[in-house]
Amino acid sequence: MAEFNVNINGKDFDIDADPTTPLLWVLRDHLKLVGTKYGCGIAQCGACTVHFNGAAVRSCQLPISAAAGAKITTIEGLSEHGDHPVQQAWLEVDVPQCGYCQAGQIMSASALLNQNPSPSDEEIENAMSGNICRCGTYVRIKEAIKKAANTQLS
Amino acid sequence: MNKVKTGIGRRSFIKNVAVAGGGLIIGFNWLACQRAAEEGSEEMAMQMPDEWFELNGYLKVGDNGVVTIYSPNPEIGQNVKTSMPMIVAEELDVDWNNVIVEQAPLNTDIFTRQLAGGSQSIRQGWQSLRTAGATARQMLLTAAASEMDVPVSELSVEKGIIKHAGSDKSVSYGEIAKAAAKLEVPQEVELKNKADFKIIGTSRRNVDAKKIVTGQPLFGLDTYRDGMLTAMVVQPPAFGMVLKSLDAEAAKDMPGITDVFTISTYPEDMEKEWSDVAAFNNLVVVVGESTWQVMQARKKLNIEWDLNAELTKEIEILEKSAGMEDATGLESTEIHTRLLTEVGPRKAEVVRKDGDPEKAFKNAAKVIERSYTCPFLAHNCMEPMNFFADVRKDKAELFGPIQTPEFAENSISKRLGLAPEQIDIQMSRMGGGFGRRLYGHFLIEAAVISQKMGKPVKLVYTREDDMTNGVYRPAYHAQYRAALDANNNLVAFHVKAGGIPESPLFANRFPAGAIDNYLAESWTVDSNITFGAFRAPRSNFIAGAENSFLDELAEEMGKDPIQFRLDMLKRAETNPVGEENDYDPSRYAGVLKLVRDEASWEKEQSPVSRGVSAYYCHNTYVAQVLDMSLKNNQPIIEKVTCAVDCGIVVNPDAAKNMVEGGTIDGIGHALYSEMTFEDGVPLKSNFHNYRLIRHQEAPKKIDTHFVKNGIDPTGLGEPPFPPVQGALANALYKATGRRFYNQPFIKELQNEVPTELKT
Incomplete structure (x- = not known):
């Protein structure tokens, strides 16, 4: 066990954990920030996506020792009132079915729009293909990302 | 109006009262307060009442008019947590914006069939949900009539406000709820005319959506x-x-x-x-x-x-029967293939026979025979x-x-x-x-x-635990034969289907009933691999197989594939063969005609390749046209047009979401997914080696159209999944000139499949 200082959603936390503990389980088990989901544990499904200094990363593959000192944003911290343009677009398009993968989808989508405010269809497809949705909401995810992009640009 | 027995007796009412303590639910609802506190301005505007009054097990009315509706069935993403309460709210005549939805507890005294399966929640809940809303409405009206001292028949309700026709008297549900809660539950109530629906048939957003997109605990x-x-x-x-x-x-x-x-x-x-x-x-x-x-x-x-040894002995005998010398009773995909294609079909037993199929095949001018297979599948719910x-x-x-x-x-x-x-x-x-x-x-x-x-x-469970735990979709095999006479007329049809360890056959579904000489045979082979229902069980394979075969048959007969099906359905409607046919030919034809029109089927579609398919399962009819192209041997699904007959569509936009999801999921599994085994070990354990369809492989566009017929609603969780696999196979044929018989199709498309499997 060791102590790590991590900045999550703008707040500093001292975390006492084994250095190999993935950020995913620190968020869930230690901090009860359960919006970040466990789906595969091997960075193949995207359910655990968070922002690491603004970039989308899979928190299941990020040991807490590597997260120390970075600015981490989770779905809970994406916006103060759940009104980030991507979240708003998700509501307007009514994207979710079961909803389990959607936090990860939203984190990937918001990171994409940070880097590329006006992505093409192909760029959306490439950026979002690391996030699996077994319910099959991909068509709506794309629609919501385009809607959010338009909102942010206007 | 149609009168119905409420079936909501004192028993369920009293039980609730007992739980609640004296007929009133004293005003604290943690979940609702939590929700109001957490959520945005729309929700904040919804003030929590000081007191709740439970009118029956499905709902309670607050003294300020806010209504809590309990959604009885498990929510697995099929969106019943929104659509089931919508049905209650409709008959209650309440403003949907004043409704809070909570997941009901398991309580079989109040609720019937608290189960998510078979796409049955809406179909089987329809009557009881309507009755629950109508019963509460009637109690509120009766209490209001008493307070106003006017006949109930002179009262009307709109959005939770009761008005008297002959005066300016009015009272809100919130104001009258306390009095209503003291009344006897009526034994009979009137349900609305469907033409008067105000909530059913309008799109309402997922009641949990805000929590989902903000990462609140739900799962x-x-x-x-x-x-x-x-x-x-x-x-x-x-x-x-x-x-x-x-x-x-x-x-x-x-x-x-x-x-x-x-x-x-x-x-x-x-x-x-x-x-x-x-x-x-x-x-x-x-x-x-x-x-x-x-x-x-x-x-x-x-x-x-x-x-x-107890488990493996039987399998070892099976393996030996398939010519495997070093049989261990620990199963492999290789031996499954031989069991599916050789051993199993020999065990087939007749399930249905019309006319004299043997004679018709014997006298046929031409016989077409094709076989189809699919692998085991793991469910892979994203939440293990x-x-x-x-x-x-x-x-x-x-x-x-x-x-x-x-x-x-x-x-x-x-x-x-x-x-x-x-x-x-x-x-x-x-x-x-x-x-x-x-x-x-x-x-x-x-x-x-x-x-x-x-x-x-x-x-x-870890993902690996989950994926290697069994309860899989079985591996299936279906062999189809058709007999044509010298004039290329279809004179006999034979399906022989089975699986490990369950058969996918539905002997009484189309095209049974449309062909004079019809034979359906079924078989199974044992396995130690556990199986379970997987989105549209059995249909999830046989629909694709059947629709691929019908496509090939239509081509052989020189007919348009949609017209070929319509002709057979006409026969089934006007002069059906047999009496056990498990479908309504006119509704079946209805979705085919709708998809033909909406997809402009008869217009030349190049450069895209298109395939069509239609199926009926779980009480709902679906037809799909799939347009695709190939880029570097990778299928690009340009568009899928879906025509659906599920009767009344309770929540149209959410229903479209289900159809889109089922379509993508069906394409994905037919094209990419499989579970394989060696020495009893599942060879796929996580998403690095188990392929699920991903964003860039999904259709670019899905157009969904519903048949409008006002028939009582049926479900949507499963029906869009099976037929699209046939539309995909038929489009792949148009794109490549090759027929695809063995799922997952990507292996044949990219030449990874053993040649002996090819028909």
């Missing part, structure tokens, strides 16, 4: 309680193996580990429910403080596994199996994702030796179900572990 895996321990199980590495010995010393010494032991989920003498399916009964359990610690300790276990259990001496509290809570309660009762009244099962929102969570062994496992520990426990 079983999100459960954390004070003093809770995390548990994981370790299962044998292969089907047909059992635990031999356990050395847990090193694991027990790992940080944060509380205990390591073994459990038996279902003791031999326990009477099982149908939902008690588990591949592995004796499991090693690791319990600890946190998930990561338990995961690390699992690696330190020293476990020996053994062949389960898990459950929370807090089992004490005299009570058990369980919370988590389960599609069959009622059956689970029976099983828990037997397994723990507690009475059903001592067991409280609450349903969480589920991160997918697809049939996997019908089988609640994980709930029993959680309860047994908690009982042993004497502490609250959350059982968590």
Whole structure:
């Protein structure tokens, strides 16, 4: 066990954990920030996506020792009132079915729009293909990302 | 108006009163307050009442007019948590903006069929949900009439405000709820005319959407309680193996580990429910403080596994019958293929026979024969199996994702030796179900572990545990034959289908009833690999196979594939063969005509390649046209046009979402997914080697059109999934000039399939 200082959603936390503990389980088990989901544990499904200094990363593959000192944003911290343009677009398009993968989808989508405010269809497809949705909401995810992009640009 | 018996007797009413304490629910609703506090301005505007009045088990009315509606059925992503309360709200005549939805507890005295399966929630809940709303409405009206001293017949309601026709008197539901709650529950109520629906048929957003997009706790895996321990199980590495010995010393010494032991989920003498399916009964359990610690300790276990001779003996005999000399009883995909294509079909038995098919085939000018296969599939719910259990001496509290809570309660009762009244099962929102969570062994496992520990426990499956745990969609095979006469008329049809270990055949579905000489045969082959319902069980293969064959047959006969089906359906409608036909030919034809028109079927579509398919299952009719192209041998699905007849569409935009999802899921599984085995070991364990359709492989566009016929509604969770596989296979043929017979099609498309499998 060791102590790590991590900045999550703008707040500093001292975390006492084994250095190999993935950020995913620190968020869930230690901090009860359960919006970040466990789906595969091997960075193949995207359910655990968070922002690491603004970039989308899979928190299941990020040991807490590597997260120390970075600015981490989770779905809970994406916006103060759940009104980030991507979240708003998700509501307007009514994207979710079961909803389990959607936090990860939203984190990937918001990171994409940070880097590329006006992505093409192909760029959306490439950026979002690391996030699996077994319910099959991909068509709506794309629609919501385009809607959010338009909102942010206007 | 149509009068219905309410069936909501004093019993369920009194039961609620007893729970609530004296007819009034005193004004505190934690969930609702929580929701109002957490959510945005729209919700903030909804003030919580000081008092709640429960009018029946489905709903309660607050003194300010806010209404809580309990959604009875498990929510697995099919969106019943929104659509079922919409039906109650419709008959109640309340403003949907004043409705709070809560997941109902398991309570079979009040609710019927609290189960997510078979796309039946809306169809089977339709009447009781309407009745619940109408009954409460009538009580509110009766109380209002009494207070205003006017006849009930002179009152009308709009959005929870009761008005008197002959005066300016009016009263709100909130104001009259207290008086209404004291009334007897009426024995008979009137339901609305469908033409008067104001909520049903309008799109309402997912009631949990805000929580979903902000990451609030909703799912079983999100459960954390004070003093809770995390548990994981370790299962044998292969089907047909059992635990031999356990050395847990090193694991027990790992940080944060509380205990390591073994459990038996279902003791031999326990009477099982149908939902008690588990591949592995004796499991090693690791319990600890946190998930990561338990995961690390699992690696330190020293476990020996053994062949389960009792299980493997029968399979060994089967393997030998397929010519396998070194048979072990531990199954492989290679032997499955031989069982499917050679051994199984020889065991076929006649299920239906019309006319004289043998003679017709003998006298045929031409016989076309084709065979189709599909592999085992894992469900892969994005939320792996898990459950929370807090089992004490005299009570058990369980919370988590389960599609069959009622059956689970029976099983828990037997397994723990507690009475059903001592067991409280609450349903969480589920991160997918697809049939996997019908089988609640994980709930029993959680309860047994908690009982042993004497502490609250959350059982968590890793993705690998989940994917290699069985309860798979079976592997199927279907052989079709058609006899044509000298004029290319279809004179006989023969389907012989089976699977490991279940047959996909539906002998009485189309084209049965449309052909004079018809033969349907079925067979099964045993397996140690457990199987279970998987989104549209059996249909999820046979629909694609049948529609591929019909496409090839139409081509052989020189007919348009849609017109070919319509001609057969006309025959089934006007002069059906046999009496057991399990479909309505006119509704079947209806979706085909609708998709033909909406997809502009008759217009030249190049450069895209298109295929069509139609199927009826789970009481709903679906036809799909799929347009695709190929780029570097990779299918690009340009567009899928869907025509659906599910009767009344309760929540249109959400219904479209379901059709889109089922379509993508159906394409994905037919094209990419499979579970394979070697020596009983599942060879796919996580998403790096189990392929699920991804964003860039999904259709670019899905157009969905519903038949408008006002018929009572049926479900949508499953019906869009099966037929699209046929549309895909038929479009692939147009794109490549090759027919695709064996799923997943990507292997044949990219030439990975053994040639002997090709027809």
